[in-house]
Amino acid sequence: MSKLRSAPTLDDVARQAGVSTATVSRCLNAPDRVVEATRQRVMQAVEALGYTPNFAARVMAAKRTFTIGAIIPTMENAIFARGLQAFQEELHKRGYTLLVSSSAYRPEVEEEQIRTLVARGADGLLLIGHDRNPQIHDYLERQKVPAMVAWSYIPNARAPSIGFDNRQAMQALADRVIGLNHTRIAMISGVSEGNDRARLRIEGARDALRKRGLNPDSLSIIETSYEVENGAEAFARLISQSPHPTAILCGNDVLAAGALRQAQSMGLNVPEDVSITGFDDIELARIVSPALTTVHVPHREMGSKAALELVEMVENSTPGSTIRLQTEIVERQSLGPANNS
């Protein structure tokens, strides 16, 4: 049986070019440390053989992968997509490759993915939100893999983070709602357990009620997972209360879109009969009609700054700094004055 010819190695290239493997390696990694003529010869051999360096071997020898891993809760909605795209673009400029996996909002899956990415030699990790088993951070420290948290700003947390103050942002929005004379307010939130963003947004809404002299416990909250259908269902339940809420704060735009759809299918006018607000300002917020009044999050800025910061941590072993980004309320058509009939 003939020996299967497998992918060409450095050695093959070296032999073909009549040089040593060291020279070939230099041609690829530090071209100026090799004389033009030999480099030409080597590159020709590389071309001719269709050589691609073996990544695993390179990693073993160099102990660097130029790879950053990111674990996001879901790819199925656009919340993280835009920020991640900017993250990737910035990394690419700096010579890094991004590997993404999604945990489906399950902590144990996230943990597994973290270990997988570390085992694969990720030079650094991007994680979403602060809530997780602290042992994971012990593990990352032992493995010396720097990690940065995004989509949430919490100073002095275990890991440096870049994001916005979810609590304050929702408080500002709720305050705006109350300013329009809404007093019967409800909220459709993402599942708050293990999700600091969701939890802080709830707290923010309560803060607003409190500051305006309303009872924070009067806020009826339904927690549900982040899908359009769930938003619709939750809306149906909340609106059946009597007297029904005149404004419904949603934990994100996807839930808000679901709520809106449900309102419409129940023959309710938004915002005349009931106001609905979103959070995130993803594309969807402008697509639905009425367009959503929501909280704009600077996704791209967050992604690119996260990349810069993380690369800095990786390359200079710095602890990483925590960065706060500003959000702003964008007023569109889904929020109007209360109709307290």
Next chain:
Amino acid sequence: MSKLRSAPTLDDVARQAGVSTATVSRCLNAPDRVVEATRQRVMQAVEALGYTPNFAARVMAAKRTFTIGAIIPTMENAIFARGLQAFQEELHKRGYTLLVSSSAYRPEVEEEQIRTLVARGADGLLLIGHDRNPQIHDYLERQKVPAMVAWSYIPNARAPSIGFDNRQAMQALADRVIGLNHTRIAMISGVSEGNDRARLRIEGARDALRKRGLNPDSLSIIETSYEVENGAEAFARLISQSPHPTAILCGNDVLAAGALRQAQSMGLNVPEDVSITGFDDIELARIVSPALTTVHVPHREMGSKAALELVEMVENSTPGSTIRLQTEIVERQSLGPANNS
């Protein structure tokens, strides 16, 4: 200076447990080939040291990564998300990890990503659509990395594929439109160059005109990239023609959502004044109002079957088979009879 203690290796575990590295390796990879007592001891050592196998080393020795790579054109809209999620879930069941990267619809980026993933030892690749430089397939063959194409069904193409017949699907939809007495039809397509799905959908629309005795060249087409804004702009241009089209076929739901928004902001009623159709049946199609009449694509089925097929190719060196999935038209509210005034 004290030696920095780095991540524990197999050797450390072996020493701690008082066995050889081979035994530790076996405990991890073939637990039944080791006696219970020693395994206990080894596992304790693993636990105590917080050992994680070094992936690169493992790959070098075993020549398998249990990793599948996927390169999708974009993460920024939901077209690929659901199918990819199913793909990942199925792979996970089979013990594989999925690595995803996005090419931003740029062929040269896709090519680079393919090389990156191969260099990283991906055991197999999932690619979207058939249009690409054929040299890439030569390369993959040389590297012996099986690849499967999804989102497009083309028999006898260079790579096996799983998907649907884009041409036939759009033809069926256009036929339905014509059956509602539309004769002035326009199309908002994705950029067709380097995108067989977009191209075939255009062809399908023309086929329908032809079969119904209409002039296929009467189909005015605007090609644009896949974002809501582009759909809106294209709609504005098409509708300004006189007489204006009564039905606008969109290359996907995102473009359709943009067209719909633009129609509404111009005070046009859909479908009374103009009909709009989508393609893909992503969540968005049900969120907008009127909800989109569109082509339903079995995304999850496509993803999981692609995984099965690709794993089969990887594990048994089979050539892979080409699988055709069925689409169906879902009638909602954005398509109505022509108003030929």
Next chain:
DNA sequence: TTGTAAGCGTTATCAC
């Protein structure tokens, strides 16, 4: 059942 030792394909440190 367990241990020994030979790779795996690079990079990096020295000499030359």
Next chain:
DNA sequence: GTGATAACGCTTACAA
């Protein structure tokens, strides 16, 4: 500038 050569951490015959 270039060439030997020793790691890097693991898997896997083969031997014991």
